[in-house]
Amino acid sequence: MAEAGGPIYDRLAPVPERIWEKGAGLDALLEGAREPLVLRGLVADWPLVAAGKKGARDVRRYLLDHARERPFKVSIGPQGHNGRLFYDADMAMNFRVGTGKLADIFGGIDKAEELGDIRTVYLASIDIPSHFDGLDEENPIGLDARDPLKSIWIGTRTRIAAHNDFPDNLACCAAGRRRFTLFPPHQFPNLYLGPIDNTPAGRVVSMVDLDAPDLAAHPRFADAMAEAQTVELEPGDAILIPSMWWHHVEGLENFNILVNYWWRRSAAWLGQPQDALNHAILAIRDLPDADKAMWRAMFDHYVFDNGADVTDHIPEPARGILAPLTRESAGRLRAFLLRTLSR
Known part of the structure; x- marks a missing residue:
């Protein structure tokens, strides 16, 4: 078990995984799934993944070729920001939120890369159909019968505190690398959850820093770690995160892209x-x-x-x-x- 301040990722169980084979029946695999599962190579044939393997600027140009002329919401950390989008000492957010054209946002990332600036830039949960033309069609996944919400997450190195979502989630690593650390739904009392009405992105988050868990301040977190699972996704890999599983997410490269699909098991017209x-x-x-x-x-x-x-x-x-x-x-x-x- 990790000591206070020590790394935990190499001490956790791996998320179960399988190598994806075309024609294996994604819809049947997802139906009724209640445990996390990594699907290696699920979207390896996406043009978006191919562009990402060429380089960060190549994949940004690919996205710009499809981007609509409309504002994109972006979160920006100050210079020297360590990528953790979280609270500051006063429980305000440690980043600012603005909007801009995607070309201008990417231009800023280009310049930061040239200067070696480690400032955090993160475009979170951008709705694909409303912000891009043809991106979804060129990079299909075959979940349309579920009518999922389709989102893209774009940014530099980031750390997103453990949180959960009501819908099921299929998250696909398109560029860079992503590390997911998952906790079963019933472990929520041991995650030391923060405020409900003041959150970094609308969902209550764990107050524990997974890079430096303080078990003196958060002793029950040791029980959560005992049931945690972790995995690193390469471009083309995907992970199924069932409804209400807690997940801590990190972008591990200087530039990362994730595409995810959310769907409910219940009718969309029911309440939240x-x-x-x-x-x-x-x-x-x-x-x-x-x-x-x-x-x-x-x-x-x-x-x-x-x-x-x-x-x-x-x-x-x-x-x-x-x-x-x-x-x-x-x-x-x-x-x-x-x-x-x-x-």
Whole structure:
């Protein structure tokens, strides 16, 4: 087990992996998968990967050939920034966020490379269809039946604190190298999570620095490390990160590109669980303990257990939102919630 301040990556279990063979059936492999899996060479034939292997400037030119004339959101660390996009000592962000044309952003990276400037530049979760023409079509993956969100992550050396996502995630290393360190969903109490409403990128993150874990300050992190998995992806490799798995992500080269695909197992018109958690904090968390116990039982009855005893005694046409939700009934429930929350 790692000591406080020591590196941990060489002490962790590897993520299971397989060499990808064309025609192996990606959709069937992903269906119902609940454990991480590395697919070596899954996107090795992408033109984007080929451009990246030629060099950083080559792959930037390839992206510029497809970029639309619209602003790109970019995060920039100060000179000497170590690539960790995180909080500063006052719990503000240690980077600034702006927008610019992709050509200007890449021009700045070109100049920084010439000067040996180690400033951090990171374009995170850029929606591919709205920011690029033809990029998705030239670099297909065959997940369209899942209707995934398609994003690209572009930047210099970066370290992104452990966080999780509600959708399933297939992340493809297109240029540079990426290291992923994953923790099972149930390990969240041992990750020492930060604020919910003040986050670097919208998701709550672990406050532990994986490059220098302080086990004196975060002793339970040792239990998380005992179940952690890690892997380094080369260009063309991909990793499946199932829903709610915590993942720490690093760009290991001077220039890195990741393409990822997010999809839900549930219908897209259903709500986001994070919204329900936020509302529960607002409405339930600060109640007296006896009241919270009653509401816990109500949640178990209606949400988590959701057995036949909830509805069997109610005529089927009268069950309302206790019946399985449809697009229409979900829309009515959302409208009701919006009205009540706006009072």
